[in-house]
Amino acid sequence: MRKALAIDIGGTKIYNCIVNEKGEIVSDINKHSTPKDLCEIQNLIKDIIKTNEDNVDTIAIATCGAVNNDNTKIIGSTGNIAEGYSSTDFQSMSKKNVFVENDANAAAWAEHIIGASKDAANSVMLTLGTGVGGGIIIDNKLLKGKSGAAGEMHFKLSRDKKRKCTCGSYDCFEIYASGNGLRLTAAEITGNPDITTYDVIEGVNNNNKACKAALRRWMDDIVDGIIGLANIFDPDCVVLSGSMAQFTDTDYITNEVNKYLVTPNTKVVKGSAGNYSGMIGAALLALRVN
């Protein structure tokens, strides 16, 4: 069976493994801290490729930042990774074909092929983590837009300019629906500016009223965002993945969303392609074209 070397490059960690064309991980998963220095990042990726490329058919990169429609290079903002990273020439690092895709898009593809949105032609995936990522499937294809940057979940949820977003603007869905969003909501409700996301989850587990109210408010903000996305896309389902998804009650969210849609009902479900869905999705995409 054909196989891809998959590399997931984020601002904090870089992972790699080998994935077959069924989307199964068929090697150990290696984990590295992302170096601060650009050259060190590029040398690490080169080393990973050199060690593995003879054993695979293609190289699949899932990366932070928007990726062009040719799946060759990064075009957009790349968050907290070394400056200049977006100029990385991945193809020059291997004699095999290299395929590059945004990590959230890759994860959405994994959910679409082997995960929670498997039989859905139209779906929206949200990765709820420190921030919020998005990947959208329309008629069984990834939504890429004119330049490849589509699926960014920076739409306004408020007009009060109280919360500044990582994108430089105010009041984006991300700054409400992310882990950071939960923290800020809990700080407002409890009056404790130093409360952490971990504190909130512990509080909920201990039946703390204010923490439970913060979690509910956070879910209601997620509901508000999904109402808009579902009215715009009329999707078969909305998939929640990422480290914060485990704290959502998708039955509650589905029910609340469907109360207010002008489009036919949708369902909100948790992702099932696992923690390495970015690598799996990138590999499945790479193996389709290479």
Added chain:
Amino acid sequence: MRKALAIDIGGTKIYNCIVNEKGEIVSDINKHSTPKDLCEIQNLIKDIIKTNEDNVDTIAIATCGAVNNDNTKIIGSTGNIAEGYSSTDFQSMSKKNVFVENDANAAAWAEHIIGASKDAANSVMLTLGTGVGGGIIIDNKLLKGKSGAAGEMHFKLSRDKKRKCTCGSYDCFEIYASGNGLRLTAAEITGNPDITTYDVIEGVNNNNKACKAALRRWMDDIVDGIIGLANIFDPDCVVLSGSMAQFTDTDYITNEVNKYLVTPNTKVVKGSAGNYSGMIGAALLALRVN
């Protein structure tokens, strides 16, 4: 050249004309008030079809309400038209093939083929009128979603629950960006609850400070909505059409939007397919398949 009988069915007016496959209107345009009674609406449509069907190749209906993916019937909410309208069996009214599409989708298609988004593979069209309609083109195809209802512009712009939307929820883009939205914004700024949209426009023309502030605030709300849509779709352009579009400053809106995008720049332009773009778009779609 092949031709379609095009009929535009709205809650207030019903229009009909004949459109050729270049998107040119090649007959007079007939205008009727939409009857209150369902039977009278259906009889009027039957009469229009009976009078014209022998002279055309196909029948194209642009209608209020969401239309299914087979383009045969209405599935969604139909606003202020007679109850039961959505059950209308259009095909039974003609011996020619009948093609049905949502009016905003049809207008977006007209802009895509002969109008302001002509050379754009990816575009978002907003019709700014009493309410707000939407039609989205992705990779040169209409976005329809799982059931045909995609493109509804009911996403939240606020969390303060001050403005109830026609959809039953609060704070939708529609209730800020529509003519009604401008009226409500002007009422807030001037303190006059009876101010009309017409009064605001007259005030702007007379250099009235409060009316100018209301128009600017209305445009800023449109900007906020477009920022979200452009980050989600990464479109080549955003087209503003409908009766209120003439009061927008698209250079200002483009400039403001591009200040805050995380995706590459887009441009916001006025529609150029004219007041009858719904009929033109429906005809062009019908002539492609029938």
